[in-house]
Amino acid sequence: MSETLLExxxxxxxxxxxxxxGDALEGCLATFASQKPxxxxxxxxxxxxxxxxxxxxxxGLALTPVSWYPEAFLVDQGQRRALTESAAFYDGRIYIQxxxxxxxxxxxxxxxxxxVLDLAxxxxxxxxxxxxxxxxxxxxxxxxxxxxxYYRLKANLQQYGxxxxxxxxxxxxxxxxxxxxxxDRVLLDAPCSxxxxxxxxxxxxxxxWSTRKVKESxxxxxxxxxxxxxxxxxxxxxxxxxxxxxxxxxxxxxxxxLRKFGPALEIEPISLxxxxxxxxxxxxxxxxxxxxxxxxxxxxPTEVMDGFYLCKLKKSNE
Ligand SMILES: C[S@@+](CC[C@H](N)C(=O)[O-])C[C@H]1O[C@@H](n2cnc3c(N)ncnc32)[C@H](O)[C@@H]1O
Numbered sequence: 001m002s003e004t005l006l007e008x009x010x011x012x013x014x015x016x017x018x019x020x021x022g023d024a025l026e027g028c029l030a031t032f033a034s035q036k037p038x039x040x041x042x043x044x045x046x047x048x049x050x051x052x053x054x055x056x057x058x059x060g061l062a063l064t065p066v067s068w069y070p071e072a073f074l075v076d077q078g079q080r081r082a083l084t085e086s087a088a089f090y091d092g093r094i095y096i097q098x099x100x101x102x103x104x105x106x107x108x109x110x111x112x113x114x115x116v117l118d119l120a121x122x123x124x125x126x127x128x129x130x131x132x133x134x135x136x137x138x139x140x141x142x143x144x145x146x147x148x149x150y151y152r153l154k155a156n157l158q159q160y161g162x163x164x165x166x167x168x169x170x171x172x173x174x175x176x177x178x179x180x181x182x183x184d185r186v187l188l189d190a191p192c193s194x195x196x197x198x199x200x201x202x203x204x205x206x207x208x209w210s211t212r213k214v215k216e217s218x219x220x221x222x223x224x225x226x227x228x229x230x231x232x233x234x235x236x237x238x239x240x241x242x243x244x245x246x247x248x249x250x251x252x253x254x255x256x257x258l259r260k261f262g263p264a265l266e267i268e269p270i271s272l273x274x275x276x277x278x279x280x281x282x283x284x285x286x287x288x289x290x291x292x293x294x295x296x297x298x299x300x301p302t303e304v305m306d307g308f309y310l311c312k313l314k315k316s317n318e
Contacts, residue, residue: 006200006203013029015246016245019245019281020300024278027302031301032198033200035077036303036304036306037074037076038076038079039074039096039097039304040095041071041094041102042071042072042093043095043160043161045128045132045135045161046093049070055087056083056086059082060082061079062076063075068274074099084096092160092161095128095129095160097125098305100243102129103272104126104187104241104310105126105187107272107310108185108187110130110185111184112137114138115138115182116141116183116184116187117185117186117187118186119143119175119187119189119224119228120188120189120224121142121143121144121189122146122150124142124153127140128157128160131157131164134164136162136164141165142165143168143172144167144169145169145172173226175230176227178231181230183233185239187239188224188225188238189242190221191220193214193217193246193249194244195244196243196244196245196307214246215248217249218246218252222253222257225240225253225257229265229315234318235314235315236314238314238315239310240254240311241308243307247281247284249309250281251282251311252284254267254293255289255293259290264315265316267292267296267312267313268312270297270310272299274305276300276302277297278300279297280295280297280298280309280311281298295311296311296312
């Protein structure tokens with residue numbers, strides 16, 4: 001990895017300045033140049049949290065617990081290698097995952113015995129977390145459209161002991177027709193422009209970025225969002241999330257969904273025990289968006305978390 005800091009695309013910086021409040025912009029820009037500690041989750045399908053912690057600490061790793069999630073820990077970059085060489089990592093008793101990513105399953109809050117759909121699932125970090133939260137009890141369907149990534153998902157499901165998962169190689173936009181009104185909960189961790197993963201240490205991270213790509217992502221997200229709603233049973237819950245800052249992929253996408261489904265769909269508030277949370281936008285490029293989008297949340301990137309967008313929706317009972 002090069003240690004030279006490269007400039008992010010100017011158009012991206014300008015768009016970010018329009019999205020983030022002034023006080024948040026500078027802090028956010030600083031995170032693109034920093035290396036975050038490594039976050040991981042104890043895989044409770046295979047091991048207890050205390051057991052994994054004791055084992056890793058016994059091997060000399062300094063773990064920092066995450067206050068809002070007892071399963072999660074951080075290690076400094078300098079110990080990342082030791083973590084990935086540990087038996088716990090090889091045996092699938094821990095899963096390395098950014099803290100922001102861990103929020104989506106927590107917000108969806110699946111219960112054992114329920115029917116849950118993960119509509120864009122590979123490599124499976126959130127599917128595994130959902131399976132762990134459901135204790136492998138119930139129905140968990142994981143969909144992935146890209147063949148190579150689907151096989152990676154299948155391998156992860158096996159390695160991490162997520163025996164309850166039915167995995168399908170298919171376009172998620174067909175899920176509504178395949179499983180109409182079936183699921184209690186749907187997670188759509190949408191394919192996106194991945195802007196929150198940009199790193200000034202890795203120019204490849206934004207090599208494919210352009211406003212055209214953002215628009216293409218938004219178009220696909222629209223189809224996936226509609227399929228997610230069709231696959232949801234009346235009264236069911238949908239969590240939509242992306243690792244993009246672009247409103248077109250976040251609030252504007254949900255605004256269009258609300259317009260399509262009208263009163264059949266409502267945004268629910270999300271409450272998180274974090275300081276780096278801001279309400280979703282209710283206006284973009286001079287156009288007013290649905291006021292309830294203020295109940296969706298933007299996770300601002302920090303020295304430990306990636307930026308993220310999360311929106312929780314409920315389908316009405318009728
Ligand atoms: C943000 S990633 C998902 C990450 C995953 N949820 C996790 O936590 O490990 C989005 C995924 O959607 C997949 N994808 C792209 N287009 C899709 C489509 N039309 N239907 C289903 N999945 C799709 C991508 O290949 C990618 O694996």
